Amino acid sequence: MEQIFKKTFKDLGYDIDPKISKSNKDADFQCDDCFKLAKEYHKSPQVIGEEITQAINKLDNFSDYFKEVSFANPGFINIKVSDTYICTKLKELMEKPILGATKENDTIVVDYGGPNVAKPLHVGHLRTAIIGQAINNILKFKGNKTIGDVHLGDIGLQMGQVIYGILEDFPNTKVEDIEIDLNYLNETYPKVSALCEEDENKKQKCALITKELQDGKPEYMVLWQKVLDVSVADIKRIYDYLDVHFDLWYGEKKASEYLEELTNHLEKQGIVKEDDGAKIIEIKEEDDKVEVPPFILEKSDGAFLYSSSDLATIYQREKDYHPDAIVYVVDARQSMHFTQVFRVAKKGNVYHGILKHEGYGTVNGPDNRPFKTRSGETVKLEKLIGEVRDEFISLREENKTMDKEDIDKIVNAIIKFADLQNNLERNYIFDIKKFSEVNGKTGPYILYTYLRFNKIISENNNTISNTIYSETDRSLRLKMLEVSEIIDIAAKERRPHYIANYLYELCESANNFYQNNRMSGLEGTKKDDLEIILNFNNKIIETLLKLLGINIPKVM
Ligand code: ARG
Numbered sequence: 001m002e003q004i005f006k007k008t009f010k011d012l013g014y015d016i017d018p019k020i021s022k023s024n025k026d027a028d029f030q031c032d033d034c035f036k037l038a039k040e041y042h043k044s045p046q047v048i049g050e051e052i053t054q055a056i057n058k059l060d061n062f063s064d065y066f067k068e069v070s071f072a073n074p075g076f077i078n079i080k081v082s083d084t085y086i087c088t089k090l091k092e093l094m095e096k097p098i099l100g101a102t103k104e105n106d107t108i109v110v111d112y113g114g115p116n117v118a119k120p121l122h123v124g125h126l127r128t129a130i131i132g133q134a135i136n137n138i139l140k141f142k143g144n145k146t147i148g149d150v151h152l153g154d155i156g157l158q159m160g161q162v163i164y165g166i167l168e169d170f171p172n173t174k175v176e177d178i179e180i181d182l183n184y185l186n187e188t189y190p191k192v193s194a195l196c197e198e199d200e201n202k203k204q205k206c207a208l209i210t211k212e213l214q215d216g217k218p219e220y221m222v223l224w225q226k227v228l229d230v231s232v233a234d235i236k237r238i239y240d241y242l243d244v245h246f247d248l249w250y251g252e253k254k255a256s257e258y259l260e261e262l263t264n265h266l267e268k269q270g271i272v273k274e275d276d277g278a279k280i281i282e283i284k285e286e287d288d289k290v291e292v293p294p295f296i297l298e299k300s301d302g303a304f305l306y307s308s309s310d311l312a313t314i315y316q317r318e319k320d321y322h323p324d325a326i327v328y329v330v331d332a333r334q335s336m337h338f339t340q341v342f343r344v345a346k347k348g349n350v351y352h353g354i355l356k357h358e359g360y361g362t363v364n365g366p367d368n369r370p371f372k373t374r375s376g377e378t379v380k381l382e383k384l385i386g387e388v389r390d391e392f393i394s395l396r397e398e399n400k401t402m403d404k405e406d407i408d409k410i411v412n413a414i415i416k417f418a419d420l421q422n423n424l425e426r427n428y429i430f431d432i433k434k435f436s437e438v439n440g441k442t443g444p445y446i447l448y449t450y451l452r453f454n455k456i457i458s459e460n461n462n463t464i465s466n467t468i469y470s471e472t473d474r475s476l477r478l479k480m481l482e483v484s485e486i487i488d489i490a491a492k493e494r495r496p497h498y499i500a501n502y503l504y505e506l507c508e509s510a511n512n513f514y515q516n517n518r519m520s521g522l523e524g525t526k527k528d529d530l531e532i533i534l535n536f537n538n539k540i541i542e543t544l545l546k547l548l549g550i551n552i553p554k555v556m
Contacts, residue, residue, distance in 0.1 A: 001065055001081070005031060008055045014041065014048075020079070027068075027078035028478060034075035045075030053077055064088075083468040086477050091463060093481060094536055099543060100484030103143045104491070106324035109317050110136045110146055113239070113246060114330060116153035117231045118162045118189050121238050121381040123371045123430075124331070127360045129244045130416050130549060131424050132329035134496040135358070137547045142491050147321060151313065152251030154228060156306075158189060160210030163223045164202070165192040175222045182234050185227065211303050214256060224253075238381055242412060243549050255312040259304055262315045263297060266348045276300055283343040292336070295344045310341045311350065318351045325354035327494060332359030332425060358494050361427035363419075371430055384430075388414055391432045406553035413443030413550045420548050421500040441504050447556055449507040450541045453534045456519060460531040469526065472516040476509040476533065483540050487547075496548060503544050510537045 005018035014037050023030040034045035034052070041048070049071040056062070056069045056077075068080040093100050112132020115125055132148070140146045165188040170178045180188075196203040213220040232249065239245065263279070266272050271281050277300030284292055297308050304312075317323055328338060338357035345351045362370045373379055389411050393399045399407070418435040422428050438444045468474045482502065490498040519530060545552060 029079040031077040087466045101487040107145045109323045109326045112329040113150035118158045122378040128329050133244045133549045138491050148246045149248040150246040154251035155253045160206045161192040164206045252309040255309040258312040258316045262312050295340045314351050328357045360424040364429045409551045409553040417443030420496045457534045462528045464529050464532045472513040476513040479509040
């Protein structure tokens with residue numbers, strides 16, 4: 001269609017690339033170029049619009065593409081495409097791999113997850129896990145090589161605190177012989193953390209242990225490994241439940257191995273300054289609207305920081321993978337941190353590829369503040385998942401006897417679809433009741449739609465004819481034709497919500513279609529056509545749900 005417009009423009013002496021977009025008014029598409037042309041060629045948009053419209057209407061192959069092309073004031077060309085066009089495009093789309101999305105071939109590290117070892121996952125870890133995994137899936141689907149890295153917070157103060165607790169609890173046991181389990185860990189961290197709040201002395205002790213741990217003190221390293229093993233196994237269990245997976249289980253500890261090399265490299269660039277015993281790098285820029293503080297590479301006591309370990313991680317990733325891009329799916333409140341890290345990466349010639357922080361908003365409670373328990377603590381992720389499960393099971397009698405695996409899939413769908421339909425920057429209120437409903441913009445609605453059609457259609461390997469049977473049929477087919485572009489834009493902007501919202505619209509179109517087109521008792525071409533349409537509809541739903549990390553249950 002663009003080609004036809006381009007050629008018509010050219011024949012009329014206008015040299016621009018046409019822009020045709022979806023129309024949500026009376027037409028299928030619209031061309032908005034009349035204003036641009038009017039400006040460039042000093043005519044009125046009406047004159048140009050009429051001229052183009054007439055030329056298009058005179059084309060020999062008009063009906064291959066169009067049903068109606070007309071000018072609308074003040075300067076739009078409304079386009080209604082022909083049935084032949086829709087059917088031809090649909091046939092083409094059905095043949096295309098990856099639903100017609102454009103292929104890509106980059107190497108992209110996706111950094112998501114980011115849990116702090118020794119503490120259980122909480123609500124704050126939900127969004128990075130599911131948005132990060134969705135972005136990873138989408139980029140991979142388009143042909144990119146993605147490397148998902150969990151970037152554990154595995155050497156921070158919480159580790160020093162737990163080690164302190166262990167040493168207190170097992171004063172007479174050789175560190176090698178100390179045994180800890182998850183229950184022990186779950187009790188110890190909050191206990192020591194509370195002690196440190198009350199007692200400055202203990203706090204300093206824990207800080208010292210942390211520092212010595214970072215320096216690799218062997219006795220602490222033995223305990224560190226034990227804590228890591230127990231905690232990571234538990235973290236993995238919950239990620240598995242959410243179908244969230246990582247290629248790399250690296251963390252800040254791994255990054256620390258590169259710090260010396262990195263520091264040497266940065267010092268050679270001549271950008272490292274001494275400041276009160278600390279090593280810093282200035283990164284202010286002239287047009288900064290907010291003050292960007294200097295990057296602290298090393299504190300005066302030699303301890304390294306969250307920011308230096310992120311920089312060292314970039315250094316390691318460049319060394320190991322030469323990625324084209326590194327994408328961070330991390331809480332939006334960390335945007336200054338990433339501004340600093342990214343600036344040093346460029347200024348210090350550590351990495352020149354694309355660095356992107358996709359900062360997401362918070363999951364809020366009914367009061368629209370970040371989700372907390374009644375007593376003000378963060379809610380454990382496992383507890384939150386359990387509440388969604390309970391709600392789903394209590395909805396209907398049948399749900400109580402449902403297959404466990406199916407329940408898990410639906411619980412995932414409820415949580416993920418509720419999250420992923422929002423532009424990731426936005427905060428949203430976690431409303432389990434609303435998220436679980438089958439009627440509404442919810443995961444269950446999408447699953448229900450899929451299963452409903454799956455029941456009535458059978459495999460059909462014919463090709464569709466060039467007939468469209470009703471307005472709702474037409475709308476559904478046009479909706480399906482949008483899928484390639486939706487995947488492309490979701491990947492380009494790294495925003496899964498495009499896919500979630502499209503899925504909802506597609507399901508609405510499909511349900512409308514189904515209500516208005518009798519499927520039973522059909523025969524011949526019409527039966528084939530409608531069956532092929534619904535088959536393809538379900539193929540799209542299934543593929544896109546997978547990209548969002550949602551699996552389809554057998555029944556619901
Ligand atoms: N562990 C960090 C925190 O709890 C999140 C890590 C995010 N990823 C990163 N590369 N900085 O805040």
